[in-house]
Amino acid sequence: MTDQTQIVVIGAGFGGFQAAQSLANANARVLLIDRNNYHTFVPLLYQVATAQIEPTQIAFPVRTLLRRGKNLSFLAAEVERVDFQTQQVHTNRAVIQYDYLVMATGSRTQFLGVPGAAEYAFSMRSLAEAVTLRNHILSCFEAAIATSDTQERERLLTFAIVGGGATGVEVAGALVELIQGACRRDYPELGNLRKLRQITLPRVVLLQSSDSLLGDLPPRLGRYTDQCLRRLGVEVQMQTRVEQVTPAGAQLQSGQLLASATVIWTAGLEAAIPEVSTDLAAATKGKLRVRPTLQLVDHANVYAIGDAAYVEHAGKSLTGVAPEALQQGVAVARNLRRQLRGEAPKPFSYFNKGRLAIIGCYAGVGQVVGLPLTGPLPWLMWLAVHLVYLPGFRNRLLVLLTWLQGYVMGDRAVRLILPPHAAQAQPLDLPAPPQISSRR
Amino acid sequence: MTDQTQIVVIGAGFGGFQAAQSLANANARVLLIDRNNYHTFVPLLYQVATAQIEPTQIAFPVRTLLRRGKNLSFLAAEVERVDFQTQQVHTNRAVIQYDYLVMATGSRTQFLGVPGAAEYAFSMRSLAEAVTLRNHILSCFEAAIATSDTQERERLLTFAIVGGGATGVEVAGALVELIQGACRRDYPELGNLRKLRQITLPRVVLLQSSDSLLGDLPPRLGRYTDQCLRRLGVEVQMQTRVEQVTPAGAQLQSGQLLASATVIWTAGLEAAIPEVSTDLAAATKGKLRVRPTLQLVDHANVYAIGDAAYVEHAGKSLTGVAPEALQQGVAVARNLRRQLRGEAPKPFSYFNKGRLAIIGCYAGVGQVVGLPLTGPLPWLMWLAVHLVYLPGFRNRLLVLLTWLQGYVMGDRAVRLILPPHAAQAQPLDLPAPPQISSRR
Numbered sequence: 001m002t003d004q005t006q007i008v009v010i011g012a013g014f015g016g017f018q019a020a021q022s023l024a025n026a027n028a029r030v031l032l033i034d035r036n037n038y039h040t041f042v043p044l045l046y047q048v049a050t051a052q053i054e055p056t057q058i059a060f061p062v063r064t065l066l067r068r069g070k071n072l073s074f075l076a077a078e079v080e081r082v083d084f085q086t087q088q089v090h091t092n093r094a095v096i097q098y099d100y101l102v103m104a105t106g107s108r109t110q111f112l113g114v115p116g117a118a119e120y121a122f123s124m125r126s127l128a129e130a131v132t133l134r135n136h137i138l139s140c141f142e143a144a145i146a147t148s149d150t151q152e153r154e155r156l157l158t159f160a161i162v163g164g165g166a167t168g169v170e171v172a173g174a175l176v177e178l179i180q181g182a183c184r185r186d187y188p189e190l191g192n193l194r195k196l197r198q199i200t201l202p203r204v205v206l207l208q209s210s211d212s213l214l215g216d217l218p219p220r221l222g223r224y225t226d227q228c229l230r231r232l233g234v235e236v237q238m239q240t241r242v243e244q245v246t247p248a249g250a251q252l253q254s255g256q257l258l259a260s261a262t263v264i265w266t267a268g269l270e271a272a273i274p275e276v277s278t279d280l281a282a283a284t285k286g287k288l289r290v291r292p293t294l295q296l297v298d299h300a301n302v303y304a305i306g307d308a309a310y311v312e313h314a315g316k317s318l319t320g321v322a323p324e325a326l327q328q329g330v331a332v333a334r335n336l337r338r339q340l341r342g343e344a345p346k347p348f349s350y351f352n353k354g355r356l357a358i359i360g361c362y363a364g365v366g367q368v369v370g371l372p373l374t375g376p377l378p379w380l381m382w383l384a385v386h387l388v389y390l391p392g393f394r395n396r397l398l399v400l401l402t403w404l405q406g407y408v409m410g411d412r413a414v415r416l417i418l419p420p421h422a423a424q425a426q427p428l429d430l431p432a433p434p435q436i437s438s439r440r
Numbered sequence: 441m442t443d444q445t446q447i448v449v450i451g452a453g454f455g456g457f458q459a460a461q462s463l464a465n466a467n468a469r470v471l472l473i474d475r476n477n478y479h480t481f482v483p484l485l486y487q488v489a490t491a492q493i494e495p496t497q498i499a500f501p502v503r504t505l506l507r508r509g510k511n512l513s514f515l516a517a518e519v520e521r522v523d524f525q526t527q528q529v530h531t532n533r534a535v536i537q538y539d540y541l542v543m544a545t546g547s548r549t550q551f552l553g554v555p556g557a558a559e560y561a562f563s564m565r566s567l568a569e570a571v572t573l574r575n576h577i578l579s580c581f582e583a584a585i586a587t588s589d590t591q592e593r594e595r596l597l598t599f600a601i602v603g604g605g606a607t608g609v610e611v612a613g614a615l616v617e618l619i620q621g622a623c624r625r626d627y628p629e630l631g632n633l634r635k636l637r638q639i640t641l642p643r644v645v646l647l648q649s650s651d652s653l654l655g656d657l658p659p660r661l662g663r664y665t666d667q668c669l670r671r672l673g674v675e676v677q678m679q680t681r682v683e684q685v686t687p688a689g690a691q692l693q694s695g696q697l698l699a700s701a702t703v704i705w706t707a708g709l710e711a712a713i714p715e716v717s718t719d720l721a722a723a724t725k726g727k728l729r730v731r732p733t734l735q736l737v738d739h740a741n742v743y744a745i746g747d748a749a750y751v752e753h754a755g756k757s758l759t760g761v762a763p764e765a766l767q768q769g770v771a772v773a774r775n776l777r778r779q780l781r782g783e784a785p786k787p788f789s790y791f792n793k794g795r796l797a798i799i800g801c802y803a804g805v806g807q808v809v810g811l812p813l814t815g816p817l818p819w820l821m822w823l824a825v826h827l828v829y830l831p832g833f834r835n836r837l838l839v840l841l842t843w844l845q846g847y848v849m850g851d852r853a854v855r856l857i858l859p860p861h862a863a864q865a866q867p868l869d870l871p872a873p874p875q876i877s878s879r880r
Binding site for chain 1: 476477478494495496499501503504506507510513515516517533534567568578579582583586625626627628629834837838841845853854855856857858
C-alpha cells in the first residue's frame with residue numbers, strides 16, 4: 001500500500017519546515033520531528049537578543065502546519081540516532097520507521113577550539129540563547145549603575161562581538177542603537193557618571209580575524225559597512241583573533257585582554273548531525289556530501305538539506321542563508337513526489353536572488369541581481385524581505401508594529417529581564433514503545 | 441535640605457508602582473526597588489498560562505516610569521532585610537537609607553500546609569510561573585500523543601484546579617477554551633484515539649472546598665458560574681479538599697486519588713513581608729496592621745499597602761484586587777506629600793467601583809454599583825476594564841489584537857513550549873558598597 005509510505009523529516013528549520021509543507025497531501029504520510037514545537041525565524045534572533053522584538057514574534061507553532069494536510073504529523077522529540085540499515089530514527093520518545101528520510105538538522109555554533117568560548121561566550125543559535133543574551137545585556141546595565149567599582153563598571157558596559165560576518169555586524173549595529181536609544185533614557189545615572197568622568201560611553205567592540213567585514217559580499221560593501229559602524233560608535237578591530245574567553249573578557253592573540261562581561265560569539269558554524277549507524281561522506285564543517293539531487297551519496301532514500309548538506313553553487317559552497325534551505329526544501333519535496341511515482345529525482349539548482357545585510361540606524365548593504373547597494377535602500381529592502389518571509393500573518397503584523405514603534409520613537413519596547421523559573425520548565429520526557437511509530 | 445529627603449518604595453506591583461508614579465516631581469528623591477525590572481499585570485497571568493497572550497504583553501518595563509520625573513529612580517535588587525532603627529533597606533546589591541518607606545511587597549501563594557503542594561502543584565503568581573505552566577500544559581499534550589500507555593495518557597490529559605475563587609474559575613474556563621479550540625486542531629491524533637475509545641475528552645476538574653464558587657460575590661453569581669462551567673465541560677467538585685499533592689496527582693480527603701499531571705493551585709495567598717528588625721503588628725495571613733492613614737501602627741514614617749497591609753472597608757477586609765492597591769498607592773503618595781509639607785496624613789477610604797470575574801467562552805459575572813450582572817455583558821466589561829488598566833499603549837494594542845484573533849478564530853496563537861536555557865539567565869549579582877545609596 002503506497003499510502004503506507006512514511007517520510008520522516010528531521011528538523012523544523014527553514015529546510016525541514018518547507019519540505020514538510022511542500023509534501024502536504026502527497027501520497028505518503030509525513031512525520032516532522034523537532035525538539036521544539038515551534039519553528040524559529042533565525043535571521044531575527046539578533047533583534048530578540050537586543051530587546052528589539054519579542055521572542056514569540058519569531059516563533060511559529062509547528063502544529064499549525066498540520067492543518068495544511070491530513071498526511072502531515074509532528075513529533076516533539078530529541079533525535080538520538082539514525083539507523084540506515086533498519087531505516088529507523090531513534091528519539092527520546094519513540095523509534096520511528098521511515099521509507100524516506102530528510103535530514104534537515106541544521107547547524108550549531110563552532111567555537112574553533114578557542115578555550116572558554118563554549119563556557120563564557122554567548123551565542124545566538126536558538127530563541128532560548130537569544131533571550132538569555134537579552135537578559136544578560138540588560139542585567140549588565142542594572143549591575144553597572146548599582147556598583148561603585150569603576151573598573152567593574154567598565155567591564156559590565158563593554159560588549160565584545162567576535163566575528164565580522166552578517167550576524168556580527170547586525171548585532172553590533174543593534175547594540176549601538178539599544179545603548180544610544182533606550183538605555184540612555186533608562187539609565188540617566190550613566191549620563192551623570194559620564195559628566196563626573198567616572199565612565200566613558202558603553203563600548204561595543206567588533207573583533208574580526210580577517211581585514212574585511214562581510215566576506216561573502218564584494219570588498220566595497222565591507223569597507224562601507226566598516227565606515228558605517230565606526231560612525232555609529234562601534235570599535236572595529238580588524239585582524240584581531242581571540243585566543244581565550246574568560247569571565248574577565250576576551251583574551252586577544254596580541255596578548256591584550258579586552259575586559260568585557262559580554263562576549264558574543266558569531267564566528268562560526270558547523271553542521272549538527274545526529275549519531276548515525278554508518279559513517280557518512282562529509283565535506284567541510286561536517287556537512288554531508290550529497291548528489292546533485294540532494295540524496296546522500298551513500299543512501300538513495302535519504303536526503304540532506306540546509307546547513308546539514310554541502311552543496312555547491314557556481315563552483316562555491318552555499319553560504320548557509322535561509323533562501324538556500326527554503327529552495328532545497330521545495331526541491332526535496334518535488335524529488336520525493338517523483339520517487340513515490342517511481343520516477344528519478346532531478347538535480348537541484350539554486351537561484352540566487354541576491355544578498356542583503358542590515359547595519360542598523362537606517363543603513364544596510366546588499367547585492368541584488370549583481371548590483372551592489374548601500375544605504376537606506378538595502379536597509380529597507382532587508383526589513384521588507386524578512387517581514388515577507390516571516391511565517392504567520394500575526395507575527396508579521398506584530399513585528400511590523402514593533403519595528404515602527406522602535407524606529408519612529410528610537411526606543412526599545414522589550415526591555416525585560418525575564419529569567420524564567422527553570423524548575424519544571426522542561427517538557428515532560430516520557431519513554432514510549434516503538435509501536436507508536438507504526439500507528440502513525 | 442528637604443530635597444535630600446529619600447522615599448523608598450519596595451515592590452513594583454500595583455500599589456508600589458502607582459505610589460512611585462504619583463510621587464513624580466514631589467519634593468523628595470524616590471527610589472523604587474523590585475527584584476524584576478518590569479511591572480507584572482497579574483490579573484492576566486492566567487491568560488499567559490493558557491497560551492492566550494504573550495508574557496511580554498503584560499510586563500511593563502519599570503524604567504519607563506523614570507521618564508516621568510527626575511526625582512524617580514529604580515534599583516533591580518532583592519530586598520533581604522528592613523531595619524527600622526537605622527532606617528535602612530538591605531538588598532543583595534546595596535544598602536539603602538530611607539526617610540520614608542512604603543512597603544508594597546505583595547503576597548505569595550499560601551499552600552495551607554498541604555504536603556506536596558509547594559513541590560508538585562503549579563501556581564501563577566509571577567510571569568515565570570505562568571510561562572512554566574504554559575510549557576507544562578502543552579508538553580502534557582505532546583507527551584499524551586507520544587505515549588501508548590492509556591492510564592498515563594489519562595493522567596496527562598487531566599487538569600486539576602484547586603480553589604474556586606476568581607483565579608480558579610478563570611483558569612478552568614480558559615483551559616476548556618484552549619482544549620476545545622487550539623488543541624483539538626493541533627492534536628488530531630486525540631480525535632482518532634477518542635473514536636478508538638482509547639481516551640475520553642481531556643478533563644478539567646475544579647476542586648472547591650466550600651459549596652459555592654466566587655465566595656466574594658453574591659451566591660446567585662456563584663451558582664450561575666457553576667452552571668456555566670459545567671455547561672462548558674468543567675467537572676466542578678464542591679466540598680472537596682485536597683489532602684496531598686504528588687507526582688501522581690491530587691489526593692483528596694475522600695480518600696480518592698485524582699490522577700493528574702497538572703495540579704494548579706489557586707487556593708490561597710499570604711502577605712510576603714521581608715525580614716524586619718522588629719516584629720510588626722500583623723493581622724490574618726501575615727498582613728501588616730496599619731492606621732487609617734496606611735502608616736504602620738508602630739512606625740509613622742513607614743506605610744504598608746496592597747496585599748502586604750490589612751485594611752478594612754465597610755467592616756470587612758479588602759479582598760486583594762488591583763483597584764484596592766492602586767487607590768492605596770495614590771493615597772500613600774498624597775499622604776507623603778502632606779508629610780513633606782509638615783502636614784498630617786489623611787485617612788484612606790476605598791471607593792468600590794464593583795467586581796467582575798470572567799468565566800470564559802463569552803460569559804462573565806459581576807457586581808457593579810451593587811447591581812449583579814451575568815452573561816456576555818460582564819464578560820465584555822471585564823475585557824474592557826483590563827485593557828484600560830493594562831499599562832502601556834503598546835501592550836494594550838497587542839493584547840487587543842491577540843484577543844480579537846483568539847475570540848474571532850477560536851484559536852490560541854502562543855502555543856509555544858519555550859523552555860529557556862536557564863544557565864546564565866539570572867541577572868548578574870554584584871555586591872555594591874552602601875555609599876551608592878547616598879549618591880542616589
